[in-house]
Amino acid sequence: MAKKTIRNIPQERTAMPVQEPKARVRNFSEVALGYSLAEALNEAERCIMCPQEPCVKGCPVEIDIPGFIQKICDQNFRGAYDVITDTNLLPAICGRVCPQESQCEQVCIVGDHLEPVAVGRLERFVGDMAVAEGWSNEPDIEPNGRRVAIVGAGPAGIACAADMAKAGCEVVIYEALHRPGGVLSYGIPEFRLPNEIVDDEFGKVIELGVKVECNTLVGRLFTIEQLREKMGFDAVFIGTGAGYPTFMGIPGESLNGVLSANEFLTRCNLMQAGEFPYKDTPLHMGRKVAVIGSGNTAMDAMRVSLRLEAEEVHCLYRRSRAESPARAEEVDHAEEEGVIFHWLTAPVEILDDGNNNVRALRCIRMELGEPDDSGRRRPVAIEGSEYEFEADMVIYAIGTNANPIIGQTSNLELNKWGYIEANEQQRTSIAGVFAGGDIVTGAATVILAMGAGRRAARSMKAYLGILDPVEMAVSDPERPRIFGIDARQRNYRRVRVAA
Amino acid sequence: MYEIVAREDFSDSTFLLEVKYPLLAKAARPGQFVIVMSNADGERIPLTIADFSPERGTVTLVIQAVGKTTMEMQRRCIVGSALYAMVGPMGKPSEISKMGKVACVGGGLGVAPVYPQARAFKQNGAYVIGIVGFRSRDLIFWQRKFEDVCDELIICTDDGSAGIKGLVTDGIAMAVDKHPDIDEVIAIGPPVMMKFCAEATRARDIKTTVSLNPIMVDGTGMCGGCRVSVGGEMRFCCVDGPDFDGHQVDFDELMRRLTRFREDERAALERWQRNPGCRLEQEPTASE
Ligand SMILES: Cc1cc2nc3c(=O)[nH]c(=O)nc-3n(C[C@H](O)[C@H](O)[C@H](O)COP(=O)(O)OP(=O)(O)OC[C@H]3O[C@@H](n4cnc5c(N)ncnc54)[C@H](O)[C@@H]3O)c2cc1C
Ligand SMILES: Cc1cc2nc3c(=O)[nH]c(=O)nc-3n(C[C@H](O)[C@H](O)[C@H](O)COP(=O)(O)OP(=O)(O)OC[C@H]3O[C@@H](n4cnc5c(N)ncnc54)[C@H](O)[C@@H]3O)c2cc1C
Ligand code: SF4
Ligand code: FES
Numbered sequence: 167m168a169k170k171t172i173r174n175i176p177q178e179r180t181a182m183p184v185q186e187p188k189a190r191v192r193n194f195s196e197v198a199l200g201y202s203l204a205e206a207l208n209e210a211e212r213c214i215m216c217p218q219e220p221c222v223k224g225c226p227v228e229i230d231i232p233g234f235i236q237k238i239c240d241q242n243f244r245g246a247y248d249v250i251t252d253t254n255l256l257p258a259i260c261g262r263v264c265p266q267e268s269q270c271e272q273v274c275i276v277g278d279h280l281e282p283v284a285v286g287r288l289e290r291f292v293g294d295m296a297v298a299e300g301w302s303n304e305p306d307i308e309p310n311g312r313r314v315a316i317v318g319a320g321p322a323g324i325a326c327a328a329d330m331a332k333a334g335c336e337v338v339i340y341e342a343l344h345r346p347g348g349v350l351s352y353g354i355p356e357f358r359l360p361n362e363i364v365d366d367e368f369g370k371v372i373e374l375g376v377k378v379e380c381n382t383l384v385g386r387l388f389t390i391e392q393l394r395e396k397m398g399f400d401a402v403f404i405g406t407g408a409g410y411p412t413f414m415g416i417p418g419e420s421l422n423g424v425l426s427a428n429e430f431l432t433r434c435n436l437m438q439a440g441e442f443p444y445k446d447t448p449l450h451m452g453r454k455v456a457v458i459g460s461g462n463t464a465m466d467a468m469r470v471s472l473r474l475e476a477e478e479v480h481c482l483y484r485r486s487r488a489e490s491p492a493r494a495e496e497v498d499h500a501e502e503e504g505v506i507f508h509w510l511t512a513p514v515e516i517l518d519d520g521n522n523n524v525r526a527l528r529c530i531r532m533e534l535g536e537p538d539d540s541g542r543r544r545p546v547a548i549e550g551s552e553y554e555f556e557a558d559m560v561i562y563a564i565g566t567n568a569n570p571i572i573g574q575t576s577n578l579e580l581n582k583w584g585y586i587e588a589n590e591q592q593r594t595s596i597a598g599v600f601a602g603g604d605i606v607t608g609a610a611t612v613i614l615a616m617g618a619g620r621r622a623a624r625s626m627k628a629y630l631g632i633l634d635p636v637e638m639a640v641s642d643p644e645r646p647r648i649f650g651i652d653a654r655q656r657n658y659r660r661v662r663v664a665a
Numbered sequence: 666m667y668e669i670v671a672r673e674d675f676s677d678s679t680f681l682l683e684v685k686y687p688l689l690a691k692a693a694r695p696g697q698f699v700i701v702m703s704n705a706d707g708e709r710i711p712l713t714i715a716d717f718s719p720e721r722g723t724v725t726l727v728i729q730a731v732g733k734t735t736m737e738m739q740r741r742c743i744v745g746s747a748l749y750a751m752v753g754p755m756g757k758p759s760e761i762s763k764m765g766k767v768a769c770v771g772g773g774l775g776v777a778p779v780y781p782q783a784r785a786f787k788q789n790g791a792y793v794i795g796i797v798g799f800r801s802r803d804l805i806f807w808q809r810k811f812e813d814v815c816d817e818l819i820i821c822t823d824d825g826s827a828g829i830k831g832l833v834t835d836g837i838a839m840a841v842d843k844h845p846d847i848d849e850v851i852a853i854g855p856p857v858m859m860k861f862c863a864e865a866t867r868a869r870d871i872k873t874t875v876s877l878n879p880i881m882v883d884g885t886g887m888c889g890g891c892r893v894s895v896g897g898e899m900r901f902c903c904v905d906g907p908d909f910d911g912h913q914v915d916f917d918e919l920m921r922r923l924t925r926f927r928e929d930e931r932a933a934l935e936r937w938q939r940n941p942g943c944r945l946e947q948e949p950t951a952s953e
Contacts, residue, residue: 342885344702344709344750352887381752383885387692409887413899420894420918422925429888437709437882443936446708446734447882448929522921570886570904574757 170214172279179281180209187502191472194356194440197499198262206291210238212276213283221270221285227253227617231270231285238288246292247301254289255328255616256321256367258297259350261290262359264613265493297363302370310334312630315399317384317572320348321612322405322603324371325619326626331374333627335400340382342571345436348407350612352436353428353463355470385575394598401598401626404578404586405619408604410567414458418516423452423524427459427467427563434470452559453477456527458513459563460485465496467561468505479505480557484512484532484545510534510545514552516560527555566609583608592622593629600626667748670723675806678730681715681777682742687722689753695781696759696876696908699724700884702750703738710734711881711903713853714754715777727777727806733933755884756907759874761785765792765848768840769815770862772798772833775854778876780810782851787814794844795819796836798854802826833858834865847871852911856920863911873911877902879922894918 183199184190190197201209213235221231230249237246250257266272266286274282296302312335316323319341331337345351350364372378384390384406393399411426413419430449433439437447455471457464460483471479481500483490486509490497501507510532519525531551534543568584579587579595585608586601588594594601602618604610627633671683689699698713716725730739742748759782767786771779776797786793795815799805800823811818819836820828829835833854841847849872852862859875866873879891879902886904893902894915900906 342752343883344752352883381750383752383755386697386754387688409885410901411887411889413889413892415899419899420892420922422922426889429882429890432882432888438706442929443933445706446933448708448926448933450926450929522924574904 170211172214172276175212175214175276176208177280179212179284180205180287182284182287184499187499187504190357191469191503194473196360197357200294201287201291206238206288207241209284209288210235212280213239214276216275218275220273220275221283224270224273226269226611226613227620229253229270229289234292235283235285235288238292243292243295244299244301247296250289250292254613255325255371256293256612257289258293258363259321259359259367260613260616261286261288261293262363263350263354263611264289265611267494269613293367294363297366302373307332307375308334309336310632312336312400312632313338313398314626315340315393315397315402316405317390317393317402318342318348318405318407318603318605319346319368319378319380320405320407320603320615321350322407322605322615322619322622323348323403324368325616326403326405326600326602326623327376327619328371328374329620329623330401330403330626331371331376333623333632335630335632337376338399339376339378340384341378341380342383343436344380346378346380348405349409352432353409353466355431355435355466357469357473358466383571385571390572390576390578390596390599394596400630401600403592403619403622403626404572404594404599404601404605405603405615406569406572406605408566408568408585408609410569411562412565412567413562414513414564416513416515418518418524421516421518421524421560422522423450423558424516424560425562427457427463427561428566430467430561431463431470434474440474449474451476452524452557454557455479455559455561456482456513456555456557457561457563458482459565460490460492460497460507461563461565462492462496464561464563465492465500467563468500469503471559471561472503472505476559480555481505481507482511482513482527482529483507483509485542486510486534489542512545512547513560517554519558524558524560525556527557527560528552529555568605568608572605590621591625591628592618593625598629667751669742669744669746669748672742672744675727676804678739679774679804679806680728680730680739680742681806682726682728682738683721683723684726684748684751685723686751687719689751690717690722690724691719693717693724693754694758695761695785697754697756698884698907699726699751699753700755700881701726701748703734703742704749707737707749708734709750709882709884711755711878711884713778713876713907714781716781725777727774729774732930733937736934737937752884755903757905759785759851759876759908761789762791762849764790766794766844766846767791768794768796768837768847768850770796770798770833770837770850770852770854772854772858775852775858775876777807779851779853780807780814782853783811784814787816792816794840794847796821796833796840798822798833798836798858799827800824832861834861837862837865841866841869841871845869849874850911851876856916856923859911859914860916860920863914863916867912874908875911875914876907877909877914877919878907879919880925893922 234246234249271282316339439449515528517526532545535546538544600622603615673681715727730736769783795818798821853876884903891902896913
């Protein structure tokens with residue numbers, strides 16, 4: 167086969183088939199439908215297998231991107247799945263929600279001349295095929311008698327749990343809510359990440375023998391210290407996330423109709439308030455919704471509002487579109503669906519209708535001044551530009567802080583914002599207790615949380631003095647590798663088993 | 666899990682459930698609450714832990730049937746059945762100061778929740794004055810239990826059919842007249858009752874602790890639905906409370922926020938009352 171070059175590959179990035187905006191704002195089915203086989207093969211051909219592989223460095227967990235794309239080209243999809251799951255446990259989830267445009271795809275060589283290779287879409291294609299075909303990579307696990315507790319069933323906790331289970335530990339995940347998944351379950355809506363996908367990819371972790379105990383509020387039912395000292399766990403990982411919503415402190419925030427995006431999304435996703443009164447949790451949807459903020463959370467809240475038949479949905483953001491922290495694709499999708507963006511606009515007061523409900527917002531226009539510490543230009547209010555803006559529901563999506571309960575109930579060292587202090591090995595101030603994900607870094611991404619969970623697993627293994635099992639059985643003779651085994655810890659031998 | 670091992674009906678709207686959950690029974694402290702889901706499609710509702718017994722491995726909830734969820738529970742939660750979910754203990758435990766003289770005030774759905782505090786104060790060696798309010802004589806419950814842990818018990822009824830005729834605030838007035846040296850008042854009940862209890866003690870500057878009951882979802886500090894104003898600052902009741910300094914709480918805001926879903930709640934209740942038996946038949950066939 168001729169060597170692929172920028173010139174001879176398909177020049178156009180293969181478009182992602184999507185539901186038409188008009189149709190999709192009326193349902194909760196997925197917006198991006200996923201590549202067909204032909205589309206995936208076409209896009210895979212666009213990777214020139216450059217030797218530098220910048221994309222691998224651009225990926226927080228360093229997926230062997232050209233490796234799995236080559237397998238797609240070879241039409242060895244199971245092989246592609248094995249390559250991805252060497253490092254990433256949840257490809258169908260990450261393929262959907264990772265900000266690829268600022269990670270692997272940002273640095274792709276093809277992107278210097280053309281649109282970069284659609285790595286995320288290809289990853290999702292492989293992940294979806296694994297879901298459909300029921301593939302999973304389960305090693306034969308030799309128990310080593312060690313017990314590990316994981317606090318929080320978000321991506322960080324799940325990733326750590328999987329690695330420790332594969333190493334032979336008995337793993338129990340404790341989750342406060344009645345459903346595992348963390349933000350993937352309660353936050354990110356169905357049309358972006360179907361619950362089915364979350365259940366399926368998490369199910370693979372449970373198949374490793376991990377026990378998930380929902381409805382368990384760690385810190386209050388028992389403490390981190392008790393897990394170590396009284397309950398016989400040799401090591402503990404904390405991945406409790408950063409969900410504590412912030413408000414602005416402007417007048418009118420206690421009015422009925424003002425809520426955090428987390429409350430809004432939790433009611434809709436976790437509690438299915440959209441099906442009220444068939445399901446018991448109410449939402450009291452507004453007609454004219456104003457969402458404050460412009461991150462992923464804001465986009466999700468707006469797009470859910472549209473699907474719950476809000477007449478108008480407005481986005482108020484104090485900076486401009488260029489500074490919007492949401493994935494570019496999400497902003498585009500929201501706009502296509504009819505969200506009205508008000509860039510350079512900030513609310514200063516929420517006004518009531520005399521009955522404790524929201525009637526309007528008083529807003530002020532902003533302009534961009536000098537860059538601040540983050541390098542973004544600081545928004546400055548334009549004096550005298552205040553105006554009233556009608557709305558009956560106001561949703562705050564301006565950021566979150568550390569979930570507070572573990573901090574309140576343990577002696578763990580916290581930083582001044584309440585996040586748990588952990589070093590590069592994810593070790594905390596208490597021996598044998600590790601932490602990672604949003605509870606350490608502040609709100610970040612799914613893949614970074616997973617990466618932290620896996621790093622914690624590596625240090626946990628070192629701490630416990632355990633090696634991965636000596637023999638790992640893998641079912642695919644093609645590619646005798648397995649997710650969760652650190653290639654750098656050359657302490658295991660791969661054995662192939664007949665299919 | 667979460668099996669109901671005993672039930673008692675105090676009136677046609679108030680009932681007690683004793684739920685088996687040994688770990689929770691061991692961890693619970695006075696002032697904490699649980700969040701309960703009675704079924705998979707149900708709402709998450711907070712309920713105060715009215716009693717807990719590490720020996721029996723149970724926690725006790727006393728519930729007032731006021732809306733769809735609590736009425737459905739009243740109907741369905743029979744001994745031997747189980748709740749779908751129960752998580753806790755949530756919230757910060759009450760601070761039970763040592764010694765001194767305290768008044769534990771409970772009205773309406775606050776009568777049961779104030780009991781564990783009264784008991785804890787007693788165990789700490791305090792002089793405990795119990796003040797509990799009911800509408801009338803036949804709605805009184807747990808009188809013996811309170812008598813066992815209180816040095817004095819003042820029962821208040823709206824119609825005077827038992828104890829003194831009047832509200833718990835009248836009980837407080839009586840108590841503080843007799844005992845000017847009361848160190849602390851703990852008041853639990855409907856917001857309006859707590860508000861007036863706090864007013865009653867403000868002039869004498871008696872420390873007054875109230876247990877707030879805003880609308881909640883997760884109970885872990887993740888939604889902010891339970892935010893309340895205390896001393897002009899926003900606090901999340903589920904993780905910063907539920908106990909707060911009654912003299913600092915903005916009760917009017919709390920009461921306003923409790924009406925957030927009033928229309929929806931009424932509609933859900935009416936719908937359910939028309940056909941309380943069948944949840945399934947009414948469900949849409951293709952749920953998206
Ligand atoms: C609406 C929304 C949209 C997002 N969209 C994207 C996106 O498109 N792409 C992306 O990469 N990232 C996105 N993110 C961010 C991403 O979801 C998070 O960074 C990631 O989920 C963090 O994972 P985590 O495991 O650290 O914590 P979480 O996912 O927050 O999970 C923490 C879990 O711990 C549980 N817990 C908390 N306290 C306790 C306790 N005391 N005891 C037991 N359990 C406890 C919580 O209930 C929760 O289930 C989004 C976030 C939100 C809110
Ligand atoms: C910390 C705390 C402790 C509580 N302890 C008890 C208790 O020991 N016994 C008891 O009977 N009740 C208690 N409550 C109140 C109880 O949670 C509500 O009565 C219950 O949720 C009503 O649900 P419903 O569907 O039956 O009624 P609805 O018709 O839905 O509501 C009736 C009223 O209850 C309040 N309410 C509704 N939903 C919620 C919710 N999710 N969270 C909080 N309040 C809500 C509203 O003010 C509403 O107007 C407590 C509440 C809190 C916050
Ligand atoms: S940078 Fe682009 S072209 Fe190079 S290996 Fe990665 S995906 Fe392929
Ligand atoms: S109930 Fe959600 S933050 Fe308190």
